[in-house]
Amino acid sequence: MSHLPDSGLSLDDLRTRVDEIDARIHTALMERAQAEAGIQAAGRAAGAAPALFQPERDADLMRQMVERHQGDLPLATVEHIWRDLICACTSLQADTAVHLDGSADLIEMLDLARFYFGFSVELVPGSDAADVVGAVTASAGDLGLVALIDRAELPWWRGLSESGALVRARLPFVILDERPADLPALVLAKADSMIDNADIAVYDARWSDLLPGNLMDEGIEVLSFFRSAAGVDALLAISGELTEEDVRAACLAAGAAPEVLRRVGGYAAPIDGNGDPDDTFAAEDEEPQG
Numbered sequence: 001m002s003h004l005p006d007s008g009l010s011l012d013d014l015r016t017r018v019d020e021i022d023a024r025i026h027t028a029l030m031e032r033a034q035a036e037a038g039i040q041a042a043g044r045a046a047g048a049a050p051a052l053f054q055p056e057r058d059a060d061l062m063r064q065m066v067e068r069h070q071g072d073l074p075l076a077t078v079e080h081i082w083r084d085l086i087c088a089c090t091s092l093q094a095d096t097a098v099h100l101d102g103s104a105d106l107i108e109m110l111d112l113a114r115f116y117f118g119f120s121v122e123l124v125p126g127s128d129a130a131d132v133v134g135a136v137t138a139s140a141g142d143l144g145l146v147a148l149i150d151r152a153e154l155p156w157w158r159g160l161s162e163s164g165a166l167v168r169a170r171l172p173f174v175i176l177d178e179r180p181a182d183l184p185a186l187v188l189a190k191a192d193s194m195i196d197n198a199d200i201a202v203y204d205a206r207w208s209d210l211l212p213g214n215l216m217d218e219g220i221e222v223l224s225f226f227r228s229a230a231g232v233d234a235l236l237a238i239s240g241e242l243t244e245e246d247v248r249a250a251c252l253a254a255g256a257a258p259e260v261l262r263r264v265g266g267y268a269a270p271i272d273g274n275g276d277p278d279d280t281f282a283a284e285d286e287e288p289q290g
Protein backbone atom coordinates (compact mmCIF):
# COMPACT_ATOMS: atom_id res chain seq x y z
CA MET A 1 0.00 0.00 0.00
CA SER A 2 1.53 3.32 -1.08
CA HIS A 3 1.74 6.19 1.37
CA LEU A 4 -0.24 9.37 0.64
CA PRO A 5 2.00 12.43 0.34
CA ASP A 6 0.40 14.83 2.87
CA SER A 7 0.11 12.70 5.97
CA GLY A 8 2.64 10.01 5.26
CA LEU A 9 -0.11 7.52 6.13
CA SER A 10 -1.46 4.81 3.84
CA LEU A 11 -5.06 4.91 2.58
CA ASP A 12 -5.91 2.07 4.96
CA ASP A 13 -4.37 3.96 7.88
CA LEU A 14 -6.28 7.10 6.97
CA ARG A 15 -9.56 5.16 6.74
CA THR A 16 -8.90 3.61 10.11
CA ARG A 17 -8.30 7.10 11.46
CA VAL A 18 -11.58 8.36 9.96
CA ASP A 19 -13.42 5.37 11.47
CA GLU A 20 -11.98 6.20 14.89
CA ILE A 21 -12.93 9.86 14.59
CA ASP A 22 -16.45 8.91 13.45
CA ALA A 23 -16.84 6.64 16.46
CA ARG A 24 -15.74 9.47 18.77
CA ILE A 25 -18.13 11.93 17.11
CA HIS A 26 -21.00 9.42 17.36
CA THR A 27 -20.29 8.72 21.04
CA ALA A 28 -20.12 12.46 21.73
CA LEU A 29 -23.44 13.02 19.94
CA MET A 30 -25.15 10.36 22.04
CA GLU A 31 -23.64 11.85 25.21
CA ARG A 32 -24.83 15.30 24.20
CA ALA A 33 -28.38 14.01 23.63
CA GLN A 34 -28.34 12.51 27.14
CA ALA A 35 -27.06 15.73 28.68
CA GLU A 36 -29.73 17.70 26.86
CA ALA A 37 -32.44 15.27 28.10
CA GLY A 38 -31.04 15.90 31.60
CA ILE A 39 -31.44 19.67 31.17
CA GLN A 40 -35.04 19.22 30.05
CA ALA A 41 -35.78 16.82 32.95
CA ALA A 42 -34.28 19.28 35.45
CA GLY A 43 -36.44 22.03 33.96
CA ARG A 44 -39.57 19.91 34.27
CA ALA A 45 -38.70 19.00 37.88
CA ALA A 46 -38.46 22.73 38.61
CA GLY A 47 -41.93 23.18 37.15
CA ALA A 48 -40.83 24.66 33.80
CA ALA A 49 -42.33 23.50 30.53
CA PRO A 50 -39.79 21.82 28.19
CA ALA A 51 -37.72 24.65 26.70
CA LEU A 52 -37.65 23.89 23.00
CA PHE A 53 -36.30 27.17 21.85
CA GLN A 54 -34.00 29.42 23.83
CA PRO A 55 -32.65 32.04 21.44
CA GLU A 56 -30.17 33.55 23.90
CA ARG A 57 -28.69 30.13 24.73
CA ASP A 58 -28.65 29.18 21.04
CA ALA A 59 -26.84 32.44 20.28
CA ASP A 60 -24.29 31.70 22.99
CA LEU A 61 -23.60 28.23 21.54
CA MET A 62 -23.14 29.69 18.07
CA ARG A 63 -20.80 32.41 19.35
CA GLN A 64 -18.62 29.77 20.99
CA MET A 65 -18.61 27.79 17.75
CA VAL A 66 -17.53 30.78 15.66
CA GLU A 67 -14.72 31.52 18.13
CA ARG A 68 -13.49 27.90 18.09
CA HIS A 69 -13.72 27.34 14.37
CA GLN A 70 -10.60 27.00 12.22
CA GLY A 71 -9.50 25.12 9.14
CA ASP A 72 -11.10 24.54 5.75
CA LEU A 73 -14.41 23.03 6.82
CA PRO A 74 -17.10 25.63 6.03
CA LEU A 75 -18.43 27.20 9.22
CA ALA A 76 -21.96 26.94 7.77
CA THR A 77 -21.60 23.15 7.66
CA VAL A 78 -20.80 23.05 11.37
CA GLU A 79 -23.60 25.52 12.13
CA HIS A 80 -26.12 23.38 10.27
CA ILE A 81 -25.01 20.15 12.01
CA TRP A 82 -25.48 21.82 15.39
CA ARG A 83 -28.83 23.29 14.50
CA ASP A 84 -30.08 19.89 13.34
CA LEU A 85 -28.70 18.30 16.49
CA ILE A 86 -30.30 20.82 18.85
CA CYS A 87 -33.66 20.54 17.09
CA ALA A 88 -33.53 16.73 16.95
CA CYS A 89 -32.84 16.62 20.70
CA THR A 90 -35.53 19.14 21.60
CA SER A 91 -38.05 17.41 19.34
CA LEU A 92 -37.68 14.31 21.51
CA GLN A 93 -39.19 16.30 24.38
CA ALA A 94 -42.19 17.79 22.58
CA ASP A 95 -43.59 18.25 19.09
CA THR A 96 -42.99 21.78 17.89
CA ALA A 97 -44.00 22.78 14.38
CA VAL A 98 -42.54 25.67 12.40
CA HIS A 99 -45.06 27.74 10.41
CA LEU A 100 -43.67 29.15 7.17
CA ASP A 101 -44.46 32.42 5.45
CA GLY A 102 -45.94 31.28 2.14
CA SER A 103 -45.46 34.66 0.48
CA ALA A 104 -41.68 34.09 0.33
CA ASP A 105 -39.87 32.10 -2.35
CA LEU A 106 -40.67 28.48 -1.45
CA ILE A 107 -37.24 27.00 -2.13
CA GLU A 108 -35.42 29.74 -0.21
CA MET A 109 -37.86 29.42 2.67
CA LEU A 110 -37.53 25.63 2.80
CA ASP A 111 -33.73 25.87 2.65
CA LEU A 112 -33.76 28.29 5.58
CA ALA A 113 -36.23 26.22 7.61
CA ARG A 114 -34.32 22.97 7.11
CA PHE A 115 -30.96 24.64 7.75
CA TYR A 116 -32.07 26.05 11.10
CA PHE A 117 -34.64 23.50 12.26
CA GLY A 118 -33.36 20.30 10.67
CA PHE A 119 -35.49 17.40 9.54
CA SER A 120 -36.98 16.40 12.90
CA VAL A 121 -39.35 19.34 13.04
CA GLU A 122 -42.67 19.51 11.18
CA LEU A 123 -42.94 22.42 8.72
CA VAL A 124 -46.41 23.90 8.15
CA PRO A 125 -46.88 26.18 5.13
CA GLY A 126 -48.90 29.32 5.84
CA SER A 127 -50.38 31.70 3.29
CA ASP A 128 -48.50 34.81 4.41
CA ALA A 129 -46.75 36.44 7.37
CA ALA A 130 -50.02 37.42 9.08
CA ASP A 131 -51.13 33.79 8.84
CA VAL A 132 -47.87 32.73 10.54
CA VAL A 133 -48.44 35.24 13.37
CA GLY A 134 -51.95 33.80 13.88
CA ALA A 135 -50.72 30.19 13.85
CA VAL A 136 -47.95 30.84 16.41
CA THR A 137 -50.35 32.80 18.64
CA ALA A 138 -52.90 29.97 18.55
CA SER A 139 -50.33 27.21 19.21
CA ALA A 140 -48.93 25.89 22.47
CA GLY A 141 -45.30 26.50 21.53
CA ASP A 142 -44.84 26.47 17.77
CA LEU A 143 -42.42 28.75 15.95
CA GLY A 144 -42.98 30.94 12.90
CA LEU A 145 -40.59 31.90 10.12
CA VAL A 146 -41.29 35.17 8.30
CA ALA A 147 -39.19 36.47 5.40
CA LEU A 148 -37.85 40.00 5.92
CA ILE A 149 -38.51 42.23 2.95
CA ASP A 150 -37.85 45.97 2.93
CA ARG A 151 -41.26 46.99 1.69
CA ALA A 152 -43.89 44.63 3.09
CA GLU A 153 -47.20 43.93 1.39
CA LEU A 154 -48.97 44.12 4.72
CA PRO A 155 -48.00 45.34 8.22
CA TRP A 156 -48.08 41.78 9.58
CA TRP A 157 -46.23 42.85 12.76
CA ARG A 158 -49.36 44.61 14.00
CA GLY A 159 -50.51 41.12 15.05
CA LEU A 160 -47.52 40.60 17.39
CA SER A 161 -48.20 41.03 21.10
CA GLU A 162 -46.88 40.14 24.55
CA SER A 163 -49.80 37.73 25.00
CA GLY A 164 -49.23 36.12 21.61
CA ALA A 165 -46.34 35.86 19.18
CA LEU A 166 -43.19 38.00 19.37
CA VAL A 167 -39.99 38.31 17.33
CA ARG A 168 -37.40 36.04 19.03
CA ALA A 169 -34.55 35.59 16.54
CA ARG A 170 -33.15 36.99 13.32
CA LEU A 171 -31.73 34.75 10.59
CA PRO A 172 -29.20 34.13 9.24
CA PHE A 173 -27.59 34.30 12.65
CA VAL A 174 -24.00 33.89 11.47
CA ILE A 175 -23.17 36.38 8.71
CA LEU A 176 -20.89 34.81 6.09
CA ASP A 177 -19.90 36.16 2.68
CA GLU A 178 -21.09 33.02 0.97
CA ARG A 179 -23.51 30.88 2.82
CA PRO A 180 -26.39 28.54 2.08
CA ALA A 181 -29.83 29.41 3.43
CA ASP A 182 -29.31 33.17 3.42
CA LEU A 183 -32.93 34.37 3.15
CA PRO A 184 -33.25 37.23 5.69
CA ALA A 185 -35.99 36.22 8.11
CA LEU A 186 -37.38 36.56 11.62
CA VAL A 187 -38.30 33.71 13.95
CA LEU A 188 -41.54 34.24 15.87
CA ALA A 189 -42.36 32.49 19.14
CA LYS A 190 -44.67 32.87 22.11
CA ALA A 191 -43.47 35.39 24.68
CA ASP A 192 -41.32 34.22 27.58
CA SER A 193 -39.47 35.79 30.45
CA MET A 194 -36.19 36.23 28.56
CA ILE A 195 -37.57 38.78 26.16
CA ASP A 196 -35.94 41.70 27.99
CA ASN A 197 -32.42 40.25 27.68
CA ALA A 198 -32.17 40.50 23.91
CA ASP A 199 -29.25 42.46 22.39
CA ILE A 200 -31.57 44.08 19.86
CA ALA A 201 -35.12 45.21 20.58
CA VAL A 202 -37.84 45.20 17.92
CA TYR A 203 -40.61 47.81 17.80
CA ASP A 204 -43.86 48.27 15.91
CA ALA A 205 -43.95 52.01 15.09
CA ARG A 206 -46.53 54.02 13.14
CA TRP A 207 -46.42 57.51 11.69
CA SER A 208 -49.06 59.46 9.78
CA ASP A 209 -46.18 61.04 7.87
CA LEU A 210 -43.32 59.79 5.67
CA LEU A 211 -40.66 57.47 7.04
CA PRO A 212 -37.57 59.64 7.66
CA GLY A 213 -34.47 58.62 5.78
CA ASN A 214 -32.05 59.21 8.65
CA LEU A 215 -33.31 56.76 11.29
CA MET A 216 -30.06 54.80 10.93
CA ASP A 217 -28.14 57.89 12.08
CA GLU A 218 -29.98 57.45 15.39
CA GLY A 219 -29.09 53.75 15.57
CA ILE A 220 -32.47 52.57 14.29
CA GLU A 221 -32.66 49.94 11.56
CA VAL A 222 -35.88 49.66 9.56
CA LEU A 223 -36.40 45.90 9.25
CA SER A 224 -39.49 46.35 7.10
CA PHE A 225 -42.08 49.00 6.36
CA PHE A 226 -45.57 49.32 4.89
CA ARG A 227 -47.05 52.42 3.30
CA SER A 228 -50.74 53.28 3.19
CA ALA A 229 -52.83 56.42 2.74
CA ALA A 230 -52.80 56.70 6.55
CA GLY A 231 -49.00 56.87 6.70
CA VAL A 232 -46.25 54.40 7.44
CA ASP A 233 -46.02 51.26 9.58
CA ALA A 234 -42.43 50.32 10.38
CA LEU A 235 -40.80 47.37 12.09
CA LEU A 236 -37.76 48.85 13.82
CA ALA A 237 -34.65 47.30 15.38
CA ILE A 238 -32.60 49.20 17.95
CA SER A 239 -30.21 48.44 20.84
CA GLY A 240 -31.96 46.40 23.54
CA GLU A 241 -30.26 48.55 26.19
CA LEU A 242 -32.48 51.52 25.40
CA THR A 243 -35.72 52.19 27.22
CA GLU A 244 -38.92 52.85 25.30
CA GLU A 245 -38.49 56.54 26.12
CA ASP A 246 -34.96 56.46 24.63
CA VAL A 247 -36.35 54.84 21.48
CA ARG A 248 -39.05 57.49 21.20
CA ALA A 249 -36.42 60.19 21.65
CA ALA A 250 -34.26 58.58 18.93
CA CYS A 251 -37.27 58.58 16.55
CA LEU A 252 -37.95 62.23 17.34
CA ALA A 253 -34.30 63.11 16.73
CA ALA A 254 -34.62 61.49 13.29
CA GLY A 255 -37.70 63.59 12.56
CA ALA A 256 -40.47 61.10 13.27
CA ALA A 257 -43.08 61.32 16.02
CA PRO A 258 -44.54 57.81 16.31
CA GLU A 259 -48.23 57.66 17.16
CA VAL A 260 -47.77 54.01 18.06
CA LEU A 261 -44.55 52.60 19.52
CA ARG A 262 -44.80 49.04 20.87
CA ARG A 263 -42.06 46.60 21.79
CA VAL A 264 -42.80 43.43 19.82
CA GLY A 265 -39.74 41.30 20.55
CA GLY A 266 -36.00 41.17 20.27
CA TYR A 267 -33.14 39.03 19.10
CA ALA A 268 -29.50 38.19 19.71
CA ALA A 269 -27.17 40.31 17.57
CA PRO A 270 -26.07 38.27 14.54
CA ILE A 271 -22.36 37.34 14.52
CA ASP A 272 -19.92 38.21 11.76
CA GLY A 273 -18.55 34.76 10.85
CA ASN A 274 -16.10 36.24 8.34
CA GLY A 275 -13.84 38.00 10.78
CA ASP A 276 -13.76 39.04 14.40
CA PRO A 277 -16.37 36.97 16.27
CA ASP A 278 -17.06 39.94 18.54
CA ASP A 279 -18.15 42.06 15.60
CA THR A 280 -21.90 42.23 15.31
CA PHE A 281 -23.90 42.76 12.17
CA ALA A 282 -24.52 46.31 11.00
CA ALA A 283 -27.20 46.92 8.44
CA GLU A 284 -25.52 47.91 5.22
CA ASP A 285 -28.42 49.11 3.13
CA GLU A 286 -29.68 52.63 2.79
CA GLU A 287 -32.70 53.60 4.78
CA PRO A 288 -35.91 53.21 2.77
CA GLN A 289 -37.86 56.40 2.13
CA GLY A 290 -41.50 56.19 3.16
Ligand SMILES: O=C(O)C(=O)C[C@]1(C(=O)O)C=C[C@@H](O)C=C1
Binds near residue numbers: 090
Ligand atom coordinates in the same frame (compact mmCIF):
# COMPACT_ATOMS: atom_id res chain seq x y z
O1 LIG B 1 -29.12 24.78 27.40
C1 LIG B 1 -30.32 24.51 27.54
O2 LIG B 1 -31.03 25.07 28.37
C2 LIG B 1 -30.93 23.51 26.65
O3 LIG B 1 -32.12 23.29 26.74
C3 LIG B 1 -30.09 22.80 25.69
C4 LIG B 1 -30.23 23.28 24.26
C5 LIG B 1 -29.19 22.50 23.42
O4 LIG B 1 -29.54 21.48 22.85
O5 LIG B 1 -28.03 22.91 23.39
C6 LIG B 1 -31.61 23.00 23.80
C7 LIG B 1 -32.42 23.89 23.19
C8 LIG B 1 -32.15 25.33 23.24
O6 LIG B 1 -32.57 25.94 22.05
C9 LIG B 1 -30.74 25.61 23.53
C10 LIG B 1 -29.95 24.72 24.16
